[in-house]
Amino acid sequence: xxxxxxxxxxxxxxxxxxxxxxxxxxxxxxxxxxxxxxxxxxxxxxxxxxxxxxxxxxxxxxxxxxxxxxxxxxxxxxxxxxxxxxxxxxxxxxxxxxxxxxxxxxxxxxxxxxxxxxxxxxxxxxxxxxxxxxxxxxxxxxxxxxxxxxxxxxxxxxxxxxxxxxxxxxxxxxxxxxxxxxxxxxxxxxxxxxxxxxxxxxxxxxxxxxxxxxxxxxxxxxxxxxxxxxxxxxxxxxxxxxxxxxxxxxxxxxxxxxxxxxxxxxxxxxxxxxxxxxxxxxxxxxxxxxxxxxxxxxxxxxxxxxxxxxxxxxxxxxxxxxxxxxxxxxxxxxxxxxxxxxxxxxxxxxxxxxxxxxxxxxxxxxxxxxxxxx
Amino acid sequence: xxxxxxxxxxxxxxxxxxxxxxxxxxxxxxxxxxxxxxxxxxxxxxxxxxxxxxxxxxxxxxxxxxxxxxxxxxxxxxxxxxxxxxxxxxxxxxxxxxxxxxxxxxxxxxxxxxxxxxxxxxxxxxxxxxxxxxxxxxxxxxxxxxxxxxxxxxxxxxxxxxxxxxxxxxxxxxxxxxxxxxxxxxxxxxxxxxxxxxxxxxxxxxxxxxxxxxxxxxxxxxxxxxxxxxxxxxxxxxxxxxxxxxxxxxxxxxxxxxxxxxxxxxxxxxxxxxxxxxxxxxxxxxxxxxxxxxxxxxxxxxxxxxxxxxxxxxxxxxxxxxxxxxxxxxxxxxxxxxxxxxxxxxxxxxxxxxxxxxxxxxxxxxxxxxxxxxxxxxxxxxxxxxxxxxx
Numbered sequence: 001x002x003x004x005x006x007x008x009x010x011x012x013x014x015x016x017x018x019x020x021x022x023x024x025x026x027x028x029x030x031x032x033x034x035x036x037x038x039x040x041x042x043x044x045x046x047x048x049x050x051x052x053x054x055x056x057x058x059x060x061x062x063x064x065x066x067x068x069x070x071x072x073x074x075x076x077x078x079x080x081x082x083x084x085x086x087x088x089x090x091x092x093x094x095x096x097x098x099x100x101x102x103x104x105x106x107x108x109x110x111x112x113x114x115x116x117x118x119x120x121x122x123x124x125x126x127x128x129x130x131x132x133x134x135x136x137x138x139x140x141x142x143x144x145x146x147x148x149x150x151x152x153x154x155x156x157x158x159x160x161x162x163x164x165x166x167x168x169x170x171x172x173x174x175x176x177x178x179x180x181x182x183x184x185x186x187x188x189x190x191x192x193x194x195x196x197x198x199x200x201x202x203x204x205x206x207x208x209x210x211x212x213x214x215x216x217x218x219x220x221x222x223x224x225x226x227x228x229x230x231x232x233x234x235x236x237x238x239x240x241x242x243x244x245x246x247x248x249x250x251x252x253x254x255x256x257x258x259x260x261x262x263x264x265x266x267x268x269x270x271x272x273x274x275x276x277x278x279x280x281x282x283x284x285x286x287x288x289x290x291x292x293x294x295x296x297x298x299x300x301x302x303x304x305x306x307x308x309x310x311x312x313x314x315x316x317x318x319x320x321x322x323x324x325x326x327x328x329x330x331x332x333x334x335x336x337x338x339x340x341x342x343x344x345x346x347x348x349x350x351x352x353x354x355x356x357x358x359x360x361x362x363x364x365x366x367x368x369x370x371x372x373x374x
Numbered sequence: 375x376x377x378x379x380x381x382x383x384x385x386x387x388x389x390x391x392x393x394x395x396x397x398x399x400x401x402x403x404x405x406x407x408x409x410x411x412x413x414x415x416x417x418x419x420x421x422x423x424x425x426x427x428x429x430x431x432x433x434x435x436x437x438x439x440x441x442x443x444x445x446x447x448x449x450x451x452x453x454x455x456x457x458x459x460x461x462x463x464x465x466x467x468x469x470x471x472x473x474x475x476x477x478x479x480x481x482x483x484x485x486x487x488x489x490x491x492x493x494x495x496x497x498x499x500x501x502x503x504x505x506x507x508x509x510x511x512x513x514x515x516x517x518x519x520x521x522x523x524x525x526x527x528x529x530x531x532x533x534x535x536x537x538x539x540x541x542x543x544x545x546x547x548x549x550x551x552x553x554x555x556x557x558x559x560x561x562x563x564x565x566x567x568x569x570x571x572x573x574x575x576x577x578x579x580x581x582x583x584x585x586x587x588x589x590x591x592x593x594x595x596x597x598x599x600x601x602x603x604x605x606x607x608x609x610x611x612x613x614x615x616x617x618x619x620x621x622x623x624x625x626x627x628x629x630x631x632x633x634x635x636x637x638x639x640x641x642x643x644x645x646x647x648x649x650x651x652x653x654x655x656x657x658x659x660x661x662x663x664x665x666x667x668x669x670x671x672x673x674x675x676x677x678x679x680x681x682x683x684x685x686x687x688x689x690x691x692x693x694x695x696x697x698x699x700x701x702x703x704x705x706x707x708x709x710x711x712x713x714x715x716x717x718x719x720x721x722x723x724x725x726x727x728x729x730x731x732x733x734x735x736x737x738x739x740x741x742x743x744x745x746x747x748x749x750x751x752x753x754x755x756x757x758x759x760x761x762x763x764x765x
Contacts, residue, residue, distance in 0.1 A: 198638050203512060259614070
């Protein structure tokens with residue numbers, strides 16, 4: 001399976017249903033209950049996301065783009081993003097910061113296969129991905145006493161043993177993805193200092209320094225680090241997606257005065273300064289200085305960004321940076337490619353196929369910020 | 375349908391009006407943006423547990439908060455900073471024990487005034503890092519402390535010039551630095567000419583806090599074209615204040631931010647799990663023995679905001695009891711404060727005295743829950759599961 005083929009690579013682990021069925025997906029479908037199998041059969045794709053369940057427990061769910069549940073598992077606390085390895089058919093859900101668990105599970109049954117715990121002095125930042133051969137898993141982590149972001153490396157075949165860590169060259173290392181070359185890790189460092197002793201409080205706003213960093217995935221060597229212009233140092237960069245031209249689109253969360261109207265979206269390429277997109281004032285205003293999630297379409301020609309604060313989803317043409325479409329979705333945040341379009345979820349339970357006139361589905365739970373196309 | 379299954383459109387039984395209402399409300403939020411105004415109003419009307427207050431009523435609460443709490447609160451900070459600045463001038467002119475006492479007294483008043491409004495974390499206080507420059511806390515890795523000590527030991531003259539000081543690290547130009555000047559190692563030198571440099575540094579800090587507070591006050595004073603107008607006349611083109619709900623959310627956010635900060639930044643780190651793991655030096659203003667003063671002012675400020683804004687008037691009638699419930703907890707906090715004798719550094723390390731602080735933590739959690747999980751959703755402001763900070 002050419003998971004990281006330039007044409008299909010949109011976000012780590014994202015593949016179309018056909019490829020999925022050719023690989024681990026066949027076994028996946030065979031293991032489903034009749035109802036879930038029927039749901040799967042109708043679906044263009046499957047998705048995984050953390051959630052708050054109706055029983056009041058945090059969990060992780062696998063579902064179709066019509067909001068039908070395929071499986072779910074309870075989590076010990078709030079989860080964040082999900083990573084998927086199509087070779088083994090296993091998924092991992094990472095704890096939301098500053099928590100210390102990651103759970104390997106079977107998306108077919110929702111069965112927990114293994115619970116990982118970050119080492120002493122570290123917690124997960126909530127994102128991760130697998131190497132193309134499925135042998136290694138990478139997770140963003142926090143060395144919190146030193147306020148240092150890391151990408152930790154886990155050996156999947158050795159039972160997810162943590163075999164090393166790379167310096168992320170910044171604080172608040174949030175989302176990390178593998179570039180389409182299969183060799184380069186790209187990292188969004190939010191730049192904000194936190195420490196579990198102080199909950200989720202931000203401790204260094206006046207001096208924060210977000211960055212986009214490129215690392216060699218085998219050696220951890222720094223390939224490039226790009227900062228925002230000084231005037232934008234309070235634009236925390238947490239979320240990224242890669243387009244068809246290997247540009248890494250980022251969405252920012254502004255920590256400065258609300259009277260400021262900084263650009264919120266842009267893209268990075270190793271060796272080049274960051275490029276910021278200009279939106280019209282009304283477009284920018286609808287994002288409320290906060291982007292919660294970024295995703296690329298399967299063909300990499302369009303980028304979707306969401307603002308749960310502004311209740312806005314926006315689709316951008318990657319080539320030009322122009323806004324193609326805007327949707328309103330209260331507390332809408334989760335985004336993933338779905339067929340030629342995008343799927344969106346909200347903290348109020350919505351599952352919405354963008355670009356369709358279909359009524360959205362309202363799930364009986366609350367979705368966390370991200371969805372992953374399995 | 376099991377509790378964990380998904381409610382699809384077909385799965386909404388017609389005999390469940392609550393769900394239908396929610397779903398209808400949900401649909402209303404999904405139309406393309408240009409059609410937003412009408413459906414948004416329908417959305418509010420269709421939810422019985424959400425306030426039916428009008429835009430005007432919501433904006434009245436915002437006005438009340440600005441006029442009855444924020445503006446007078448910052449005016450008090452300016453007054454107290456003038457006093458502190460004057461007291462530092464006197465001390466530098468005449469270094470004597472009595473003037474040192476006056477300067478310390480004025481510092482205490484300034485801490486009190488600032489704490490009263492410190493959880494207003496929007497508007498002019500966010501510009502030019504003014505809030506962080508007035509108070510940078512916690513200084514988790516002690517970097518600010520080292521910088522202050524280096525200024526004093528190295529007699530860095532540039533730190534005594536207001537313009538140069540303002541350009542230095544946020545940690546060396548505000549209340550934390552002034553506390554160290556007045557109470558840190560070597561502060562007794564302020565009683566004599568030996569402390570001249572230290573005093574002039576303190577004088578510059580007090581002057582800096584005064585000019586920062588004045589700038590904040592001026593920002594709020596503008597009736598036209600400033601933050602007050604933006605919040606009380608929200609417009610679709612404003613990134614921060616597009617609707618009355620956005621402005622109201624900012625006001626309610628003061629409580630939520632405040633109680634979270636009291637819990638996560640002020641109490642929990644210093645208290646630790648037990649008296650043995652307590653870290654009294656993590657208390658804000660522990661050197662000046664003002665930890666309790668600051669904490670009490672935090673509560674008083676939030677209570678004043680609750681009263682002055684009359685935010686509880688927006689609650690749906692069936693939930694009006696929440697006002698009394700919140701007031702009851704504010705009173706519990708006050709009664710608890712009356713039982714605590716400073717210094718807090720001793721309180722956190724004493725098995726017996728800790729009880730009152732432990733109870734205060736419970737009160738903080740209760741208030742936090744009432745504002746974030748009850749009042750806020752009842753006002754239709756629930757930020758939702760996704761719209762939390764950062765992730």
